[in-house]
Amino acid sequence: MSAATAIGYNFAYLDEQSKRMIRRAILKGVAIPGYQVPFGGREMPLPHGWGTGGMQVTASVIGEADKLKVIDQGADDTTNAVSIRRFFAHTAGVETTELTAEATLIQTRHRIPERPLQADQILIYQVPIPEPLRFIEPRESETRKMHALSEYGAMQVKLYEDVARFGHIATSYDYPVMVNNRYMMDPSPIPKFDNPKMSMMPALQLFGAGFEKRIYAVPPFTQVESLDFDDHPFEVQSWEDACSICGSDHSFLDEVIIDDNGSKMFVCSDTDYCRERVTEGFVGEAPAQLETEQ
Amino acid sequence: MNNAVELLTSTSEWQDIAPLLSVRELNKFYAPGKGCGDINFDLYPGEVLGIVGESGSGKSTLLSCLSARLTPDSGQVLYNSEQFGEMDLYAGEESQRRVLMRSEWGIVHQHARDGLRMNVSAGANIGERLMAVGERHYGDIRAKAEEWLTAVEIDTGRIDDRPSQFSGGMQQRLQIARNLVTHPKLIFMDEPTGGLDVSVQAKLLDLLRNLVSRLGLSVIIVTHDLAVARLLAHRLIVMRRGAVVETGLTDQVLDDPQHPYTQLLVSSILQN
Numbered sequence: 364m365s366a367a368t369a370i371g372y373n374f375a376y377l378d379e380q381s382k383r384m385i386r387r388a389i390l391k392g393v394a395i396p397g398y399q400v401p402f403g404g405r406e407m408p409l410p411h412g413w414g415t416g417g418m419q420v421t422a423s424v425i426g427e428a429d430k431l432k433v434i435d436q437g438a439d440d441t442t443n444a445v446s447i448r449r450f451f452a453h454t455a456g457v458e459t460t461e462l463t464a465e466a467t468l469i470q471t472r473h474r475i476p477e478r479p480l481q482a483d484q485i486l487i488y489q490v491p492i493p494e495p496l497r498f499i500e501p502r503e504s505e506t507r508k509m510h511a512l513s514e515y516g517a518m519q520v521k522l523y524e525d526v527a528r529f530g531h532i533a534t535s536y537d538y539p540v541m542v543n544n545r546y547m548m549d550p551s552p553i554p555k556f557d558n559p560k561m562s563m564m565p566a567l568q569l570f571g572a573g574f575e576k577r578i579y580a581v582p583p584f585t586q587v588e589s590l591d592f593d594d595h596p597f598e599v600q601s602w603e604d605a606c607s608i609c610g611s612d613h614s615f616l617d618e619v620i621i622d623d624n625g626s627k628m629f630v631c632s633d634t635d636y637c638r639e640r641v642t643e644g645f646v647g648e649a650p651a652q653l654e655t656e657q
Numbered sequence: 658m659n660n661a662v663e664l665l666t667s668t669s670e671w672q673d674i675a676p677l678l679s680v681r682e683l684n685k686f687y688a689p690g691k692g693c694g695d696i697n698f699d700l701y702p703g704e705v706l707g708i709v710g711e712s713g714s715g716k717s718t719l720l721s722c723l724s725a726r727l728t729p730d731s732g733q734v735l736y737n738s739e740q741f742g743e744m745d746l747y748a749g750e751e752s753q754r755r756v757l758m759r760s761e762w763g764i765v766h767q768h769a770r771d772g773l774r775m776n777v778s779a780g781a782n783i784g785e786r787l788m789a790v791g792e793r794h795y796g797d798i799r800a801k802a803e804e805w806l807t808a809v810e811i812d813t814g815r816i817d818d819r820p821s822q823f824s825g826g827m828q829q830r831l832q833i834a835r836n837l838v839t840h841p842k843l844i845f846m847d848e849p850t851g852g853l854d855v856s857v858q859a860k861l862l863d864l865l866r867n868l869v870s871r872l873g874l875s876v877i878i879v880t881h882d883l884a885v886a887r888l889l890a891h892r893l894i895v896m897r898r899g900a901v902v903e904t905g906l907t908d909q910v911l912d913d914p915q916h917p918y919t920q921l922l923v924s925s926i927l928q929n
Contacts, residue, residue, distance in 0.1 A: 516759075526795050592794060
């Protein structure tokens with residue numbers, strides 16, 4: 364353990380008994396891909412909704428040799444990511460990194476890194492609402508029964524409403540998936556752009572919902588299918604523009620307003636991926652500046 | 658000419674037709690005297706059975722027991738299923754009962770809000786059952802939803818409106834469409850005309866009668882309104898204090914009631 368570790372706390376903040384309980388839930392989740400395992404959620408020193416579920420999972424699986432990366436909407440340098448990374452550096456004394464390639468544990472809020480993950484990595488999602496059927500069925504007793512009996516027809520209603528209203532499936536994040544042809548799963552609010560990456564991923568994917576006290580998992584090389592209609596197949600977002608910094612035309616782009624005239628630029632949401640491309644020599648085109656209309 | 662009669666006349670050995678639903682010694686009491694007990698009857702394919710009686714006589718409890726929504730204390734409900742064959746409802750798996758509820762059966766609730774999803778469009782309400790049985794083609798689902806809206810006399814232009822924007826009568830018709838879309842064999846109705854004004858009731862009854870005879874549906878309809886029973890039902894069961902007091906053909910029961918309670922019930926209707 365490094366010298367910077369906080370004194371008076373157990374390794375990675377949670378006590379060993381709680382960690383064991385959470386690990387049991389994780390093991391059960393891995394054994395039943397996509398199934399939501401209830402667990403005794405602990406209080407963490409930040410509010411629910413700020414990633415307490417993901418943090419509890421991270422605290423339970425992290426070891427001294429791990430290298431932790433935390434991202435928030437793809438970025439390493441936003442408040443949520445910085446605080447959680449510092450929290451574990453402080454309480455566990457583990458090494459942290461911003462490089463996807465180097466990290467062994469990646470805790471994420473709402474993105475999957477662009478660089479394909481490897482078998483020796485674990486991706487931990489922060490989940491606000493773990494129940495995909497909640498939209499259509501408010502009763503927990505009923506949604507559990509629907510999962511148990513694989514009654515997922517009602518889920519299509521959400522997609523039907525999209526097509527009826529917008530002419531296409533307009534759900535762009537939190538897009539429901541079927542795991543291993545058995546359980547309907549909420550992939551957490553990642554953009555549907557990231558949905559295809561979940562399927563057959565070599566890395567282990569763990570999901571922690573702190574508020575709802577549920578853990579679920581997608582083991583390595585598990586099939587994850589996005590729902591759709593035969594005549595309205597699943598599609599991911601695409602952009603006409605490329606990243607203004609690294610010129611990437613195949614990554615998830617954020618639209619950023621850069622002045623009062625409505626000028627905008629598109630940049631990679633995954634900051635590490637963008638930086639990596641820049642060091643490899645890729646350059647984007649600077650955004651066109653709109654002139655002020657008098 | 659109703660469907661049951663056609664069936665009977667066209668079959669020489671009509672005694673051999675198997676009942677669709679048989680109820681044997683069914684009991685369900687919440688407290689002594691509260692519920693229904695000692696219920697026995699058969700329902701044949703194409704038959705419309707009315708259950709009448711005053712409030713609190715156990716009609717709705719019985720209907721819930723029959724439609725697999727309430728486990729009885731004792732007794733059997735035998736159903737002749739297309740998918741599962743002859744089955745004892747409560748001896749089998751819950752999954753089977755739930756499959757029946759969304760495929761071979763329809764349940765029309767007294768309050769449309771209990772039977773509809775109020776926060777999704779009319780089209781999605783009708784399409785839900787189709788999607789629940791595996792339909793995955795949006796165009797087909799929408800075409801069928803439009804077809805059924807027409808069948809229950811709702812303007813297809815309102816397919817994307819929510820049921821909360823519909824009138825009470827339209828909600829009730831939407832509920833019927835939502836149930837009929839998967840071509841069920843047996844429909845359970847609990848006071849389908851309750852809470853509607855008289856002219857809307859008449860229209861709904863007319864629609865129901867047409868649909869029932871055109872599609873050859875078997876129906877169990879619970880009502881306290883004898884006019885509804887006379888118009889729709891072939892056969893009646895009269896209930897009082899949780900027990901059956903009289904059964905028979907509708908005309909027979911209403912025109913020549915034998916039990917004192919049935920006589921009271923029939924005489925309580927305003928005559929002109």
